[in-house]
Amino acid sequence: MDWLGETQWLWWVGAALVLGLVEIASLDLVFTMLAAAAIAAAGAAALGVPFVGQVLVFVIVAALLLALLRPLALRKIKPAGPGERTNTAAHVGRTAIVLSDVTDTTGLVKLAGEEWSARTDSPDERHRPGERVTVERIDGAVAVVTGRAASGRPDDADPPSHPGTPGR
Numbered sequence: 001m002d003w004l005g006e007t008q009w010l011w012w013v014g015a016a017l018v019l020g021l022v023e024i025a026s027l028d029l030v031f032t033m034l035a036a037a038a039i040a041a042a043g044a045a046a047l048g049v050p051f052v053g054q055v056l057v058f059v060i061v062a063a064l065l066l067a068l069l070r071p072l073a074l075r076k077i078k079p080a081g082p083g084e085r086t087n088t089a090a091h092v093g094r095t096a097i098v099l100s101d102v103t104d105t106t107g108l109v110k111l112a113g114e115e116w117s118a119r120t121d122s123p124d125e126r127h128r129p130g131e132r133v134t135v136e137r138i139d140g141a142v143a144v145v146t147g148r149a150a151s152g153r154p155d156d157a158d159p160p161s162h163p164g165t166p167g168r
Helices: 002-006 008-026 030-046 051-077 087-091
Strands: 095-100 108-111 114-120 132-139 142-146
Touching: 008 030, 008 051, 030 051, 087 132, 095 114, 108 142
Parallel strands: 114 142
Antiparallel strands: 095 108, 095 132, 108 114, 132 142
16 A cells, blocks of 8 residues: 555546646636646645645645636637637738739638639629729628728738739
8 A cells, every 4th residue: 555655646637638638628727727736736645745734735726726827828719709809700801902904703802811712692793803882791712802991800812912812
């Protein structure tokens, strides 16, 4: 039974590894904080602290990390609030620059520094190279645009240097 007392730190390290694996599945930073607390308890065990003291170190460090560090880390990792748009939804309302004629079937625009396939909703609507258009929605990999004034964020793209050629 003496080996059990001598290897307590190793059991805490094993617990930290298991908690780390659980964190990979959950991605919520709770088990990361618990794994760090288990490492702190392993350090206490390596210093010869009795088991009750190791458990107290684990509980105190876990509580501190969960209360103080986790909220800060979550704000850094997940800065978007519930109303903030991401991915393709973030492009809706942006201004794009027409690179090649945009009709209801085909076209090309520069949106957020990238070339996007584009089209209009109306067969009567047509946009020429160099025009600024507003993204109404994203349909798959195609930006559906209109000539109405943008009500959202402007795009950071510059207009093409020569009409009809991409301004990369």
